[in-house]
Amino acid sequence: MRRPSVRQFLRYAARYRGWRSYLRFPGDGRICPQIGAEILLRVLLVSRLLREVSFLAAEELVRSPARIVLGIRRCFGDDTLSYCTERLDLTRLRMAATEVIRQAKRNKAFDGSRWIGVAIDGTGAGRSRKKKCCWCRPIRDSEKLIVGYGHKLVMVSVVGTGLSLPFDLEPYGPGDSEYAAGQRLLRRAVEHLGRRFADYVVVDGEFATAPFLHAAGDLGLRTIARLKGNLPELSSAAERRFASRPPDRRFRYESDRVEIWDADDFDPWTELRWETVRVVYYRQHKTDGSLVEAYWLTDLSQKQAGSEAIFRMAKSRWEIENQGFNEAKNRYGLEHVCHHHPNSLLVNWLIMALVLTLERLFRIRYLHRGSHPILEPIALLRLFRLSMATFVDSS
Ligand SMILES: [Zn+2]
Secondary structure, three states, rough: OOOOOHHHHHHHHHOOHHHEEEEEEEEOOOOOOOHHHHHHHHHHHHHHHHHOHHHHHHHHHHHHHHHHHHOOOOOHHHHHHHHHHOOOOHHHHHHHHHHHHHHHHHOOOOOOOOOOEEEEEEEEEEOOOOOOOOOOOEEEEOOOOOOEEEEEEEEEEOOOOOOOOOEEEEEOOOOOOHHHHHHHHHHHHHHHOOOOOOEEEEHHHHHHOOHHHHHHHHHOEEEEEEEOOOHHHHHHHHHHHHHOOOOOOOEEOOOEEEEEEEEEEOOOOOOOOOEEEEEEEEEEEEOOOOOOEEEEEEEEOOOOOHHHHHHHHHOOOOOHHHHHHHHHHHOOOOOOOOOOOOOOOHHHHHHHHHHHHHHHHHHHHHOOOOOOOOOHHHHHHHHHHHHHHHHHHHH
């Protein structure tokens, strides 16, 4: 196989009909633009793929001879990117990202998994000293004084399949909440993916509220939610019940020893319209002697999914933290604000999610064909950067 390159990646991305047709019709709100949105979007995708986090870096890429790799002849400045991202249609970009996920499923990317999950969770991104856009939320110190502003968003990712693929996100501004944004995002995700795409949604304790669980159920999804102190009656009932009996099952998870308790006949709290609640409690003994324990609630019956399957679904929630937010922040610059405008922020975040997803599909599926090992992300990044340099030398 040829050495992986940025050109090869772009050709691979173009295999996804959602991305290909999006580039043709991205919903560009500019009047008589001199540089087409397709070119600007390709620059945004590649500069993020190369882990460049600013529009200025994208401008330098465009001003260098390496722009030939992207099929660009004319130079343009970072202000062109700002102007364009202010005016791009968000729905089309969201649908393009979701269509990539749907095509991945059609291409059997998840066929090795009995269950396909989606995880939803929130994080913060991009601070400023002054309020500059409608998504800016005040950050307060211990005395409730405003010390700056930041953004909040919830993200949705495919999880539990061996491929963590984030594909959409929803911001929430002042007066809004993570939990309300999570419901909007889940509804849109299912609308775009189709009702039978995923089997379950996995969420942290903040989302374990009757309206969220009902919304998921209405969308045809089962829920696995962390059970914490925000549901005190159910929490203490489960603690009392499980403290008095040995575990229902013991098994190995990687090199750890896991004990699990599982009962499906707890009473729902007043607002919850489930007949009963199933609670699973696990104690994971790590090889270094430490212990991880957690309670989870679900509406999957014991017949539908055994204790070990619920444990794995619960664990898949970490993917949105680790492969989602941590990678986006530490490697792809989620915290950096390229251009402080509400639409531009969202375009950048969505492009970042798309880059995370396409990079993984390219690296873990496409390059891993036959006997080729899975490349480490940093090894692929190095090859991508070298492929830009090689091209410059030979041109
Ligand atoms: Zn803002």
